[in-house]
Amino acid sequence: MDTKAIQHASQLIRQADALIIAAGAGMSVDSGLPDFRGSRGLWTTLLHEDMHERDLHAWTQGRCFEADPTQAWRFYGEALRVCEKAVPHAGHGLLLDWARRKPHGAFVYTSNVDGHFEAAGFAPERIVECHGSIRHFQCARPCSPHIWPAMPMSDAPLLPRCRRCGALARPNFLLFSDPAWVVARTNAQRLRMETWRAGPRNPVVIEIGAGLALPGVRMFAQSLRLPLIRVNDDAAEIHGAATVALHGRALDVLQDIDQELARVHAQ
Numbered sequence: 088m089d090t091k092a093i094q095h096a097s098q099l100i101r102q103a104d105a106l107i108i109a110a111g112a113g114m115s116v117d118s119g120l121p122d123f124r125g126s127r128g129l130w131t132t133l134l135h136e137d138m139h140e141r142d143l144h145a146w147t148q149g150r151c152f153e154a155d156p157t158q159a160w161r162f163y164g165e166a167l168r169v170c171e172k173a174v175p176h177a178g179h180g181l182l183l184d185w186a187r188r189k190p191h192g193a194f195v196y197t198s199n200v201d202g203h204f205e206a207a208g209f210a211p212e213r214i215v216e217c218h219g220s221i222r223h224f225q226c227a228r229p230c231s232p233h234i235w236p237a238m239p240m241s242d243a244p245l246l247p248r249c250r251r252c253g254a255l256a257r258p259n260f261l262l263f264s265d266p267a268w269v270v271a272r273t274n275a276q277r278l279r280m281e282t283w284r285a286g287p288r289n290p291v292v293i294e295i296g297a298g299l300a301l302p303g304v305r306m307f308a309q310s311l312r313l314p315l316i317r318v319n320d321d322a323a324e325i326h327g328a329a330t331v332a333l334h335g336r337a338l339d340v341l342q343d344i345d346q347e348l349a350r351v352h353a354q
């Protein structure tokens with residue numbers, strides 16, 4: 088690990104009065120969830136024996152619930168079971184520790200739909216899930232912007248139903264070409280973030296595992312025009328507009344920064 092860069096990152100975090108955590112798929116890899124770079128890696132592992140990789144395109148399109156509800160729910164039921172088993176890793180806890188020492192705490196902006204920041208102890212009103220959440224369901228039609236907590240997959244019927252109109256239900260996360268995605272919850276989260284951002288005078292952005300294949304998180308982090316710490320395990324993707332670039336897996340790098348913070352604190 089690049090000691091100078093770790094020291095620089097630690098210094099930026101110490102000087103900040105708030106953290107803005109921008110997390111992509113690489114943050115969840117250490118929780119045992121496969122990275123879904125380009126939408127392929129994660130989904131490939133979720134295919135049933137009689138489903139083919141060439142069909143993946145169909146199962147990641149918004150219209151899949153309309154086109155073939157049974158197969159779509161076999162696929163996403165498995166995705167939910169995988170996410171239910173995965174738990175946040177120690178890196179989420181380290182970020183929470185750092186945030187608790189800041190006068191304005193932290194705000195999280197993540198494309199991860201697994202709900203791990205909330206599970207790790209971050210307040211739900213301090214999180215934007217820009218692609219929605221696998222822990223919530225919506226009407227597939229949708230008949231209304233109503234969203235409700237997902238039931239455990241062990242208790243779920245094969246085809247979950249909308250609580251309001253009885254049509255098919257689906258997870259409230261964004262697929263490709265997906266006009267039926269109910270964006271209301273994510274929009275409310277974005278509004279809360281904008282309100283919060285008026286407070287901190289000197290925030291630092293920590294961007295973690297945000298790739299170029301689905302660049303939304305990365306574009307968000309850069310658009311803030313604040314000191315930016317980038318953590319990425321892809322050598323080709325580490326470069327760009329970061330103040331400090333740290334090449335490595337999320338958990339490893341966060342632990343290195345935490346050790347440096349503790350070392351300086353002890354002096």
Ligand SMILES: [Zn+2]
Binds near residue numbers: 226227229230250252
């Ligand atoms: Zn409905």
